[in-house]
Amino acid sequence: MLWIISSLVFILLRIAPGDPVDAILGTRANEFARESLRIKLGLDKPLINQYLEYINHLLHGNLGISLNTQEPVKVIISRALPASMELAIFAILIASLVGYLIGFLGAVKQEGKIDFFGRLFGISTYALPPFWAAMLIQMVFAVLLGWLPIGGRLPPGLSSPPPLTGFLLLDSLLNKNIEVFFSSFKHLILPSLTLGILLSGIFSRSLRLNLEEILKKDYIEAAKSRGISDIRVLFKHALPNTLLPILTIAGLTVSSLIGGALLIEITFSWPGIALGLQEAINQRDYEVVQGIVVVISSLVVIISIIIDIVIAFIDPRVSY
Amino acid sequence: MFKKNYINNILKLSSILLILLQLSCVQNKRRENIIVASAGKIESLDPAQANTLRTIQILSALGDTLYKINKEGNLYPILANGLPKMSKDGLLIDIPLRENVTFHDGSIFNAKAMKFSLDRFMNIGTLNYLLNDKIEAIQVKDEFLLRIKLKKPSSSLKSLLTSVNLTPISPNSYSKYKDKFNNKTFIGTGPYFLENFSSNQQIIKPYKNYWGQKPLNKGIDFINYSNSSTLFGAIKAKEVDVLISNSIDDLQRLALNNMVKNEKLNSGQGEPLEIGFITLKSNKFPLENKTIREALSYTLDRELISQQVSFGIRKPLRSIVPPQLHNKELSPWPKYNPNFARFLLKKEGYCETDILTIPLTFRSNIPADKLLALTWKDQIKRDLSDCIKITLNGIESTTVYKQLSEGAFEAVILDWTGAYPDPEAYLNPLLSCNEIKNNTCIKGEAVFSGSFWGNNEMQKLLEKSEELEGEIRLKNLLKVEQLASTGSAYLPVWLVNPKAWSLKDISQPEFSRDGLIILKNLKRD
Numbered sequence: 001m002l003w004i005i006s007s008l009v010f011i012l013l014r015i016a017p018g019d020p021v022d023a024i025l026g027t028r029a030n031e032f033a034r035e036s037l038r039i040k041l042g043l044d045k046p047l048i049n050q051y052l053e054y055i056n057h058l059l060h061g062n063l064g065i066s067l068n069t070q071e072p073v074k075v076i077i078s079r080a081l082p083a084s085m086e087l088a089i090f091a092i093l094i095a096s097l098v099g100y101l102i103g104f105l106g107a108v109k110q111e112g113k114i115d116f117f118g119r120l121f122g123i124s125t126y127a128l129p130p131f132w133a134a135m136l137i138q139m140v141f142a143v144l145l146g147w148l149p150i151g152g153r154l155p156p157g158l159s160s161p162p163p164l165t166g167f168l169l170l171d172s173l174l175n176k177n178i179e180v181f182f183s184s185f186k187h188l189i190l191p192s193l194t195l196g197i198l199l200s201g202i203f204s205r206s207l208r209l210n211l212e213e214i215l216k217k218d219y220i221e222a223a224k225s226r227g228i229s230d231i232r233v234l235f236k237h238a239l240p241n242t243l244l245p246i247l248t249i250a251g252l253t254v255s256s257l258i259g260g261a262l263l264i265e266i267t268f269s270w271p272g273i274a275l276g277l278q279e280a281i282n283q284r285d286y287e288v289v290q291g292i293v294v295v296i297s298s299l300v301v302i303i304s305i306i307i308d309i310v311i312a313f314i315d316p317r318v319s320y
Numbered sequence: 321m322f323k324k325n326y327i328n329n330i331l332k333l334s335s336i337l338l339i340l341l342q343l344s345c346v347q348n349k350r351r352e353n354i355i356v357a358s359a360g361k362i363e364s365l366d367p368a369q370a371n372t373l374r375t376i377q378i379l380s381a382l383g384d385t386l387y388k389i390n391k392e393g394n395l396y397p398i399l400a401n402g403l404p405k406m407s408k409d410g411l412l413i414d415i416p417l418r419e420n421v422t423f424h425d426g427s428i429f430n431a432k433a434m435k436f437s438l439d440r441f442m443n444i445g446t447l448n449y450l451l452n453d454k455i456e457a458i459q460v461k462d463e464f465l466l467r468i469k470l471k472k473p474s475s476s477l478k479s480l481l482t483s484v485n486l487t488p489i490s491p492n493s494y495s496k497y498k499d500k501f502n503n504k505t506f507i508g509t510g511p512y513f514l515e516n517f518s519s520n521q522q523i524i525k526p527y528k529n530y531w532g533q534k535p536l537n538k539g540i541d542f543i544n545y546s547n548s549s550t551l552f553g554a555i556k557a558k559e560v561d562v563l564i565s566n567s568i569d570d571l572q573r574l575a576l577n578n579m580v581k582n583e584k585l586n587s588g589q590g591e592p593l594e595i596g597f598i599t600l601k602s603n604k605f606p607l608e609n610k611t612i613r614e615a616l617s618y619t620l621d622r623e624l625i626s627q628q629v630s631f632g633i634r635k636p637l638r639s640i641v642p643p644q645l646h647n648k649e650l651s652p653w654p655k656y657n658p659n660f661a662r663f664l665l666k667k668e669g670y671c672e673t674d675i676l677t678i679p680l681t682f683r684s685n686i687p688a689d690k691l692l693a694l695t696w697k698d699q700i701k702r703d704l705s706d707c708i709k710i711t712l713n714g715i716e717s718t719t720v721y722k723q724l725s726e727g728a729f730e731a732v733i734l735d736w737t738g739a740y741p742d743p744e745a746y747l748n749p750l751l752s753c754n755e756i757k758n759n760t761c762i763k764g765e766a767v768f769s770g771s772f773w774g775n776n777e778m779q780k781l782l783e784k785s786e787e788l789e790g791e792i793r794l795k796n797l798l799k800v801e802q803l804a805s806t807g808s809a810y811l812p813v814w815l816v817n818p819k820a821w822s823l824k825d826i827s828q829p830e831f832s833r834d835g836l837i838i839l840k841n842l843k844r845d
Contacts, residue, residue: 018718024371025446037446069363069503135549143553150559151550152520156355156541159516159523269545271520279361282718 005297006058006290010051013286020067023283041067058294064287068280073291076276081295082166083153084265084272087192088257092250094196099203100246106204107211108234118204125201134194134267141190149187151269158183191268195261199253206249210242217241244315251307255300353523353539354826354842357551357560359567361519361544364503367437367487368445373566373737373835376484378542380832381524381839383487383508384532386415386434387478389741389833393647395478398532399429399488399509401464404481410473410787411456415481417464421531423490424513431460437488438468444499447485450739454480473787479742482834511535511840520544526840535840536827548572555585561826562842565819569687570630576821577633586822590831592642594737594816595746596634596692598680601730602809603760603772606676610759613808614654615664616678616731619708620811621656621699629691634814640750641743641801642815646794652805653812658703671707681732684714689733692813724770732770735816741834743797744785751775751804752782759807766809773809 021037038044042053057064063073099122106118142150153168154160160168161175169188172180214220215238223233262274269275273292280288360374367383370376386400395403401416421429435458442451442458454474459467470477480486493507506514512524512535525539543560545551552572555563556579565573580587600607600616607613622636638651654660662671670676680697682689697710715723720732738745753764753774761767761774778800785796804810820829820837827843 016719018722022722023718070501071363071503138550138553142559143557146557150553150557151545152543154521156521156543156560157351157353157523159521160518266546267550269520269547269550275546284718 001301002294002297003055006055006294007051009290009293010054010286013284013289014047016284018284020284020286023285024068054290063291063294066280066285066288068283068285068288073287076288077273077291077295078166079163080271080273080276080292082163083168083270084257084261084274086167086169086188087195087261087264087270087272088254090188090192091195091199091257091261092254094192095199095203095253096250098197099200100207101204102200103204103207104211104239106208107215110212115208118208122201122205122208125198126205128198130194130198131263131267133198134191134264137190137194138267148190151187151267153184153187153271154180155183155187191264191270194268195257195264199257202249202253203246206246207242210245211238214238214241244311247307247311247314251303255303351561353541354537354562354844355541355543355560356562356564356837356839356842357543357545357554358564359544359546359548359551362522362542363519364501365506365514365517365522366497366501366503367485367489367506367508368441368448369501369503370485371446374542374544374564377564377836377839378522378524379484379487379506379508380834380836381510381512381540382506382514383484383489383510384421385484385487386417386481388482389479391833393645393741393833395482399434404478411470413468413470413477414461415466415468417466418531419464421509422529423488423493423509424507424527425490425493427490427492429488429509430463431466432463433491434458434466434488435460436491436494438486440489440494440498441486444501445485447739450480450483451486475786475789475793476742476744476748479740479745483740484834484836512540515539533840536843537840540839540842552576555821555823558823561844562820562822562829562837564837565821570633570691573633573819574631580821584824586824586826586828588820588822588829588831588837590818590835590837591644591741591833592635592815592817593741593835594735594818595637595640595642595812596688596733596735596814596816597637597640598811598813599724599729599732599734599770600809600811601727601770601772602807603727604730607678607730608760609668610808611664611668612670612676615661615668616708617805617808617811618654618657618661618664619700619704620696620813621703622813623656624699625692625695626814628695629688630814634688634816637812637815639801640804640810640812641746641797645738645741645743645746646798646801650798650801652802653808654805662704662707665704665707675709676707677709677711679711679713679730681713681715681720681729683717683720683733685717690714692733725768727770727772729770733813734770737835743794743801744782747797747800747804748782750810751778751800753779771809773807775803775807778803778807 020041021034025034025037042050065072066076102118102121106115109115138150141148149155158180161171161177161180164171164174168184169181172184220233220238223237261272262278264270265272265275277289277292280292358374360372362375365375367379370379384399386398387395388398390396397403399418399421401418405414417431417434423429438458442448442455454470454477456469456471459469461467487508490507494502504517511527511530511532513527515525516523520543522542523539526535545554548567548569551563551568554560576585579585600613602608602613626632626634626636638653643649665671665676680693682693684690693712697712700708700710736746736749749765750769751766753761753766755763756774756776756779759774761772766772766774781796781800785793788796818831818835822829825845830838830841832838
């Protein structure tokens with residue numbers, strides 16, 4: 001699968017109009033300057049040679065060097081990926097907390113006020129355009145109220161601690177730099193809250209629907225008829241059986257978040273991998289685009305495998 | 321019981337509010353450095369690689385150039401110790417250098433260091449073709465005397481010496497980077513040294529051994545945000561002190577200008593260096609017909625377009641060189657006159673039975689381009705619907721640049737900022753051509769700009785201007801522009817001033833002639 005994806009990206013980038021030499025030199029450079037750079041970047045070689053070299057490097061864990069900055073792609077990704085993961089983790093936490101709570105309450109007290117507003121919330125957040133929601137939240141909480149920073153990962157003037165893990169919150173704690181910890185936490189609130197709220201709709205809807213269905217099952221009726229209390233039936237018999245579909249949805253959401261929170265990263269100037277990918281595409285930096293796509297694809301595959309293993313562990317009917 | 325719960329809730333809510341207020345207080349504490357925000361990351365601080373306004377802005381504070389251009393448009397020495405002296409045959413330029421100047425690493429600035437920097441730029445610089453086409457060799461004549469040997473006489477080279485890309489760097493610190501880029505550090509001679517660098521944030525501090533006038537502030541923090549709304553919000557929320565206008569949408573520029581009128585912000589404006597124009601492809605039907613191109617040049621209602629697109633912020637322009645570079649107002653392109661346009665089109669057989677269709681391409685990632693395209697289309701529909709029909713096509717800018725020289729666009733909206741403040745930096749990239757056949761450019765800059773229009777007389781004038789100096793040279797370049805207007809392969813639309821807004825406790829931003837903010841003059845009250 002990874003081979004197919006990496007080959008497809010390689011081919012599509014070469015087919016797409018635009019050229020890294022143009023992006024670096026501009027269109028005004030003379031033919032000699034363009035040719036020299038082309039040779040320097042290895043773009044003068046036949047496409048098949050470039051491809052074989054790329055696959056060979058990939059097999060050896062070498063993602064190449066950025067055409068634009070001459071920096072190893074590994075370094076670029078190791079700087080941007082933790083920022084995206086930090087954002088994704090917090091967003092998932094918020095989405096789980098809000099979404100599952102609303103979904104759970106809605107399923108338990110169906111057709112009540114909470115259920116009605118919960119469903120409305122689920123549909124609204126699902127339908128909201130992310131960039132619009134992000135800008136609105138930014139305008140209210142950062143510009144009008146001035147409670148939280150407007151964007152970025154740290155305030156101006158404050159430097160990141162030496163990167164141990166790349167996760168700013170963790171690194172600041174490991175370096176005992178409380179100022180950076182609080183500042184980075186403040187910067188994380190708005191983007192993760194926006195992303196979390198937007199995702200919570202899917203979470204609440206999935207939990208509510210699954211729980212509603214399970215509550216209608218015969219074994220739930222049977223449990224109730226044996227005199228088991230409603231709370232015990234809910235937590236012991238119903239809720240664990242909703243875990244499977246919810247785990248699958250959560251897994252897919254995490255995977256998509258790592259590479260897909262582009263609009264949130266752009267709006268909040270969050271220096272994550274999606275923003276990096278967008279910039280690399282604009283600059284036609286083939287190596288960086290290929291590297292990022294391969295890393296994201298690998299993560300999606302890894303997360304899917306983990307989810308499958310967890311499901312197999314939880315559900316005795318599943319075996320490999 | 322109810323009352324107790326009520327009080328508990330009030331207390332909880334108050335605590336949350338208190339925490340949030342506390343957070344916002346921390347954010348607004350008084351800053352020592354001045355925070356300057358703009359759009360776009362900086363991936364490299366190497367002057368040999370710098371090609372974005374943001375990078376050039378920082379490099380202008382970290383380094384000095386040999387010369388600068390004053391408000392009157394004349395060269396004045398910075399790191400040079402006098403004006404360049406040219407030999408009689410125009411092939412040798414001697415530049416005396418300032419003494420007692422040190423780099424940020426403590427080493428001495430001299431002719432060897434300057435030669436090292438120029439040679440390095442000519443070797444690896446991404447824009448090295450600008451020098452390589454003109455310079456034969458760089459020689460050290462004395463410790464503080466540099467000689468440039470030219471391939472052919474070039475009067476534009478002097479203006480080129482004001483380019484930030486030619487900022488000298490310390491040979492000591494760059495010895496390992498002779499033939500490769502040094503992206504993360506910079507060792508120059510400027511009023512500031514680089515304290516911290518990341519692609520999202522750069523911190524610069526005053527250099528205490530600086531030879532010239534010292535900065536009026538305690539340092540500058542540069543930060544970047546990825547979009548116009550965030551930049552606008554950042555200055556409104558007072559998170560940043562100064563906002564640079566590149567990538568700020570026109571609607572937000574208007575809002576910022578209103579804040580200046582209401583005395584909530586200061587603002588400063590530089591001389592306009594960016595021109596917006598429409599390129600017409602002159603080598604294929606129907607725009608190979610000069611009369612049709614001329615007719616189109618009468619159809620642009622620049623005043624209306626300026627108002628509709630930018631609320632009058634972008635000034636209407638009828639030349640392809642910013643007027644101040646000619647030292648006089650010059651508008652060789654015709655004024656809006658739909659009746660005359662109709663007359664010309666009728667002469668070519670259009671209007672009565674045949675409607676001329678022009679596919680207009682705009683860069684889809686540039687909001688002003690899209691608005692210009694829509695406005696011109698509607699304006700033509702209003703005034704000349706019986707003669708012309710404009711169809712629109714939005715394409716991402718990188719693709720547009722790539723396909724320009726392939727002749728993919730009949731008409732395309734573009735912009736241009738000269739590499740240095742000189743008419744030649746506008747005329748040459750748009751008009752010069754190495755091989756002309758029947759007014760069609762086969763090889764040269766006019767191909768890269770997508771017009772494919774060439775004119776032998778104009779080409780001769782362009783070449784001649786390299787041998788001329790002063791007023792005679794400017795007059796010669798004026799003639800070039802007048803000839804270009806008769807060819808109508810370009811339709812100039814507007815002029816954009818570089819602008820910056822600052823908070824009230826920061827001094828008004830000042831601009832140099834090359835459109836950059838003079839950072840050392842920024843001061844906190």
